[in-house]
Amino acid sequence: MQPKINWIDNLRGIACLMVVMIHTTTWYITNAHSVSPLNWDIANVLNSASRVSVPLFFMISGYLFFGERCAQPRHFLRIALCLIFYSVVALAYISLFTSINVELSLKNVLQKPVFYHLWFFFAIAVIYLVSPLIQVKNVSGKMLLMLMVIIGIIANPNTVPQKIGGVEWLPINLYISGDTFYYILYGILGRAIA
Incomplete structure (x- = not known):
C-alpha cells in the first residue's frame, strides 16, 4: 500500500471546502435582487475564487495516476x-x-x-x-506555460470570440470540444507540475 501524501489530502480538503463555498454562495449570486450589493460582491468573490476546486480534483488525480x-x-x-x-x-x-x-x-x-x-x-x-x-513526461516550465496558454486560452472553445476586420482570430479551432478533454488536461497538468 502506498504511503499517504499529506499535502494531497490537505489540498483535497481545501478543494472540498471550495465546492461547498460554490454551492452556498450561488443563491446570493443568482438572487441579486434579494441581497445587498455588498453581500452580492462578497458572494461573487468567494464563488469565483472557489472555481479552481474542480480543476484541482482532476489535477490531484493526474498527479497520482498519470505517472508510474x-x-x-x-x-x-x-x-x-x-x-x-x-x-x-x-x-x-x-x-x-x-x-x-x-x-x-x-x-x-x-x-x-x-x-x-x-x-x-x-x-x-x-x-x-x-x-x-497516459504517462506525463518531464517538461520545462516554459514549455508547460506555452502549452497552457495555447490550449487554455488561444484554442479554448470557451474563449469569447475575438474578431478583427470581420475575421475571427480567437479562439483558434484545434477541434477541442467537450469538457472531458479539459478534465484529462487538468490531470496531465497536475502530473506535469510535479
Missing part, C-alpha cells in the same frame, strides 16, 4: 460505491421533496447522474480509465 502508477480496480470500486450511495440518497431526496420523475431518473442513470451534482463521479471515472494510457 495508474488507477487500480479498488479505485473504480470506491468511485462506484460512492456513486451508488449518493444516488440512493439523491433518489430519496427527489422522491420526497421534488416533483422530478424518479422512474425517469433511474431509466437514464447510465446517461446522466440521478442528481446533477453527481456528475463528477462520471467525469473522474474517465480519468481513471485513461490513466494506464
